[in-house]
Amino acid sequence: MKKVAISIGDLNGIGIQLALENHQTVSKIVEPLYCIDSKMLQQASEKLNIPIPNNFQILEEETAPSFEIEPGMVCKESGRYAYNSFIEAVEFAKEKKVDAVCTLPIHKKAWELAGIDYKGHTDALRDFFDAEAIMMLGCPRMYVALFTEHIPLKEVAPSIDEKKLTRFLLDFHRTAKPAKTVAVLSLNPHAGDGGVLGNEEEIIQKAIDNANTTLRQAQGTVAEPVEAFTSPLVPDVAFTPNIRKHYTHYVAMYHDQGLAPLKALYFDEGINVSLNLPILRTSVDHGTAFDIAYKGVELNSLSYVNAIKYIVSFS
Numbered sequence: 001m002k003k004v005a006i007s008i009g010d011l012n013g014i015g016i017q018l019a020l021e022n023h024q025t026v027s028k029i030v031e032p033l034y035c036i037d038s039k040m041l042q043q044a045s046e047k048l049n050i051p052i053p054n055n056f057q058i059l060e061e062e063t064a065p066s067f068e069i070e071p072g073m074v075c076k077e078s079g080r081y082a083y084n085s086f087i088e089a090v091e092f093a094k095e096k097k098v099d100a101v102c103t104l105p106i107h108k109k110a111w112e113l114a115g116i117d118y119k120g121h122t123d124a125l126r127d128f129f130d131a132e133a134i135m136m137l138g139c140p141r142m143y144v145a146l147f148t149e150h151i152p153l154k155e156v157a158p159s160i161d162e163k164k165l166t167r168f169l170l171d172f173h174r175t176a177k178p179a180k181t182v183a184v185l186s187l188n189p190h191a192g193d194g195g196v197l198g199n200e201e202e203i204i205q206k207a208i209d210n211a212n213t214t215l216r217q218a219q220g221t222v223a224e225p226v227e228a229f230t231s232p233l234v235p236d237v238a239f240t241p242n243i244r245k246h247y248t249h250y251v252a253m254y255h256d257q258g259l260a261p262l263k264a265l266y267f268d269e270g271i272n273v274s275l276n277l278p279i280l281r282t283s284v285d286h287g288t289a290f291d292i293a294y295k296g297v298e299l300n301s302l303s304y305v306n307a308i309k310y311i312v313s314f315s
């Protein structure tokens with residue numbers, strides 16, 4: 001059975017409830033090691049009124065100072081604890097004591113308050129491993145990879161660069177191993193409409209051509225090739241039911257371009273995977289859900305369980 005280090009996320013949010021409630025299910029799939037210490041676990045269990053399950057394997061030592069859990073609050077103490085829990089999980093993976101890392105959700109503002117310079121897990125992993133990690137979210141019916149992710153919208157257009165996008169497409173193709181042609185979105189409305197509404201599509205098209213040519217040459221086939229990537233698709237129709245029939249994998253130019261349709265369609269079952277890294281990291285596709293934390297609300301656990309299952313299916 002694969003071993004998985006589970007970083008506990010922001011303890012003021014719903015992650016710990018997911019971990020406690022799904023332990024029996026998860027431990028039938030993998031051997032989980034929860035990156036939380038006994039004091040914080042005890043406190044969370046009491047506040048949630050959920051007993052600590054048997055065989056709930058945790059850390060022997062504290063990795064960050066204990067603090068009073070305040071459900072739904074953004075605070076630096078829980079930000080620091082969440083970050084240290086994540087670091088611990090990554091260390092286990094680096095040392096090959098576990099096969100993968102699964103992260104429960106953190107709060108970005110809490111990380112910032114704690115003085116952590118990363119916008120999220122993917123950003124941190126990119127730095128830890130000096131590798132161009134790729135953020136991909138979704139489920140087998142539809143995965144979306146993000147060319148730009150946690151940056152302000154005004155920085156998206158200047159980030160569309162032929163060389164970087166070519167590299168991204170090739171890395172994505174190698175690590176996601178899509179069975180079908182991948183749908184690449186354009187940036188501008190109506191794919192720029194021949195330059196009337198913007199011209200970043202020219203750069204996107206060049207990157208696609210570069211990537212398709214490289215993959216075609218690597219394939220070395222004389223038969224009519226099936227291109228790896230489409231030409232830039234019109235974003236507002238790319239997710240309509242008829243178009244979706246043709247694709248399982250999309251590349252979006254920015255966060256909400258890809259994740260708004262994905263979460264509208266598959267929020268419950270979707271997961272988050274970090275590709276193109278020396279370790280495997282999966283996560284839920286949702287956040288800390290501060291609005292419902294410690295309120296006795298029934299949570300959707302599918303994203304968490306699917307994030308664990310993906311690890312088992314990954315080879």
Ligand SMILES: NC(=O)c1ccc[n+]([C@@H]2O[C@H](COP(=O)([O-])OP(=O)(O)OC[C@H]3O[C@@H](n4cnc5c(N)ncnc54)[C@H](O)[C@@H]3O)[C@@H](O)[C@H]2O)c1
Pocket residue numbers: 014103104105106107108109272283284285286287288289290291292298299300301
């Ligand atoms: N993997 C991660 O660490 C991760 C992922 C996404 C967002 N975030 C962060 O989480 C914080 C809060 O983000 P947000 O409020 O935009 O989104 P969110 O996903 O936390 O919440 C959006 C809505 O979905 C509901 N929801 C979320 N997960 C649920 C579940 N499992 N069961 C039932 N309802 C659920 C919430 O109650 C809320 O109404 C932000 O800082 C964001 O950046 C972290």
Ligand SMILES: N[C@H](C(=O)O)[C@H](O)COP(=O)(O)O
Pocket residue numbers: 119120121122123135137259272283284285286287
């Ligand atoms: N963009 C992700 C989402 O919407 O689910 C999320 O913020 C998580 O990012 P990291 O994987 O970098 O923590």
